[in-house]
Amino acid sequence: MCGICGQLAYASSPPVARDVVAAMCAALHHRGPDDVGIHVDGRVGLGATRLAIIDVAGGHQPLSNEDGTVWAVQNGEIYNYRALRDDLVARGHRFATDSDTEVIVHLYEAYGDAFVERLRGMFAVAVWDARADRLVLARDRLGIKPLFYAEHGGALWFASEIKALLAAGLPRRLDPVALHDYLTFDFVPGPNTMFDGISRLQPGHRLVWDGMLKVERYWDLPPQAAAAPVTDDVDALSAQLRTRLEDAVAAHMVSDVPVGAFLSGGLDSSVVVALMARLSPRPIHTFAVGFQERSYNELPWARKVARHCGTVHHEEVISPRVEDIVHGLVTAFDEPFGDSSAVAAWVVAQSAAGSTKVVLSGDGGDEVFGGYVIYQADCLADLYRRLPAVLAERAIPRLVARLPASDAKMSWDLRLRRFVEHARRDPLGAHVSWRVIFGSESKARLYARDFGAARHDSLDLPRAHFDAHPGADLLNRFMVVDTKISLVDDMLTKVDRTSMAHSLEVRVPLLDHHLVTWMSGIPSRYKVHGRRLTLKYLLKRAAAPWLPRDVVHRPKAGFHVPVPAWLKHELRPLVDQQLGRAAVARQGVFDPDAVAALLAEHQSGRANHSRNIWGLLMFSLWYDGQRIAHG
Incomplete structure (x- = not known):
């Protein structure tokens, strides 16, 4: 894991100043405290800070080919780098290190821009080709690793975090469009950022500068029909899923340092830990966090899974001043981030960082396997729309309005209020609106009279993703929307910033793109199943041999604070x-x-x-x- 940054000065601009790249690297020190490297050559400057995990002694970045004409920096991990390296060696390429970043250099030489399509992993990559005078930036398929860019002052800038761009002197102007979306979702969805002029490179995209700047998609979730499995037999599907889960977790355990795991006691992290325990020759370390408030404490479940899997288990109850954590989050995220579960993510990352450099987590399981309660609401809303208007629009909303407000984690009064408020909308409108923080009318009242607020419809973005997959069934289309928006810019952003603030690498095997592609072809009836609307049905069937029955079938709890x-x-x-x-x-x-x-x-x-x-x-x-x- 690393932080990467760089500058490409356009033809009419002064050459790159080394001290500017050094300032950008300094802003990313927390992402890579083990090493820092800078390459400056006229109009291009590349920088990297390194957290040494693969080829600890020899993986210094930036790295080049034999004659120094192709240079690369990388943030992340390439899990199939050894197989790629063997193929490249057979083709005559010579390597000076055992680093996955050097594999990227030679892969680019062999395949050009298509190199990125051969990578299996989480990554943000920059490749400078001095011979062709071109720069290529690429981000992994699911958006696990971040990458930001901007054109300013006659140059193209890029970095793993916005703070590095600000350290180079880019302006701090508020983007009202991003603010409008933040008030809707609690986070800023890409490609915008809260800084006017700074953009996110989207998942599965690459940016190429060869005299002109162009951004293009190199990967997308396939249509459901194209990815469909060859059988509808649920036992056969469960067996296939077990094999694919084992393969994904094994790939994500590649490391030259010990690998631990986050363990919440929920199904996703428990599956990951169970497989790690089966694959590891020694006990793994697991990390869990809880709260003093009883309804927010999941530690007993994490403890049970840890005992079952024989892990070395670490627990922490949040007791420090919450205000200190809040200020830490503001610094770490560079943008306002309204998902309060970042507090728990911060504490568990801080705890794990004291014992290891790398952990695996269960993030992504809800989007891939169908785990959100909102998917049950989507199904129930179809029934609610069939009720007589006198019930759906008058009687039931009046009853729900009388419910007292609750501070408990499972706040059913809030869920019911939101459900009846939006259930009669069109299916996508209801799905998105149940999660909305401030609706259109609330935002209009909230803005100051003299503030130049944006007035666009924040639902345009989810609708674009929804419409791009017309062949999928309805729930699978909702899962596509969630994978493209909230997974990337909420869940994965939270994991990256809170872990990297503590120099900890978090890997997410449930988002292995081979596994995600296969699951995208599974009809949603195997994800949210039957009259009881059982969530993660296929995953539960697959996990049954690995975990206690009550862990597999416990109701979803979530990571609340x-x-x-x-x-x-x-x-x-x-x-x-x-x-x-x-x-x-x-x-x-x-x-x-x-x-x-x-x-x-x-x-x-x-x-x-x-x-x-x-x-x-x-x-x-x-x-x-x-x-x-x-x-």
Whole structure:
């Protein structure tokens, strides 16, 4: 794992200054504290900070071919690099190291831009071809590793994190389109960022500069019919899935240092740990986090799986000041990030980093195997739409409105309110709206009168992904939408930033692209199954031989944190400081009266606005910390 960065000066611009690339590398030190490397040659500069995991002694970056005409830097891991290396050696290529990054150099020589299509792994890559005067940037298929870029001051800039671009002097201007989407989703979906002029390279895309800049897709989820399995026999499918899971986990355990695992006690991480225990010659280390609040504590389940698999288990109960973690998150993410489960991710990464450099996690399982409760809601909404209007539009909403607000993790009152509010919309509109933080009307009231707010429909992006897969069944199309948006820019962003802030590499075997491709062809009836709408049905069938029955079949819990209580107690002074009338008016983005009304309703207990307030708090802290300009 590394942090990468660079600059390509256009023809009319001054040559690259080494100290600028060095400043960018310094901003990425946390991503690679073991080594730093810089290559500057006239109009191009490449930088890398390295967390040494593969070829610990010889993997210094940037790396070049024999005559120094092709250079590469890479963030991530290439799990099939040894097979690729053997093929390249047979073709006459000579290697100076056992590094997966050097494989990329020679793979580019052999296959040109198509080199990226042969990689199995998580990666963000930059290749400079001095002979052809061209730069190639590429990001892995599922967006596990980040890559940002911008054109500014007569140059093309890129980096693993935005903070490295800011260290090079790029402007800090607020993008109102990104803000509008952030208020909708709690995160900023790509390709935009909260900084006007800075973009994300999207998953499965490469950027090529050869005198002109072009961005092109090299991979996408295949149509369901094209990826369909050859049998509908559920026992045969379960056996095939077991084989594919074993292959994915084995590939992700390739390392020259010990590999541990995050263990929540949920099905996804438990499957990963069970397979690691079967594949490893020695006990693996597992890491779990819990909370003092009883309804938010999943440690007993993690403990049970650890005992079953014979791991060396580490637990931590969140007891430090939450405010310290919040400030750490603001620094780590570079953009406002409203998913409060980042607090738990931060603590478990901090705990694991004290014992290992690499862990595997179960992230991606909900999108790949059909694990979100919202998929059950999608099915129930079809029935709800058939109810008489007098029930669906009047009687049931009135009953639900009388439910008292709850601070518990499984807040069924909030779920029911959201369900009846949106269930009668079109299927995609309902699916997306159940997760929306601020709807269109709420956003219109929230903005300050003089702020130049964007007014686009944030549902346009999910609809584009939905429409791009017309041959899939309805639930599978929803899973495509979630894979393309919330998985990438919420879940995987959370994992990357919280782990890299502690110099920890997290690998996600359930997002191995071979496994994801195969699962995309499985009809959704094998993911959300039967009259009981059993989630992850096929995964549960596959996991049955590996785990205790109650672990396999326990209800989904999720990775939640006690935000409502924090906002009323530990974080109340910070909320008052950042979201008080004076602070809101000073920033000039939101209307002080609208924010005050939201806070008053939450603090009185009349409603649970914890997600909204958390998102506004993270934005306010980011805005002040970055000294943002707008207008």
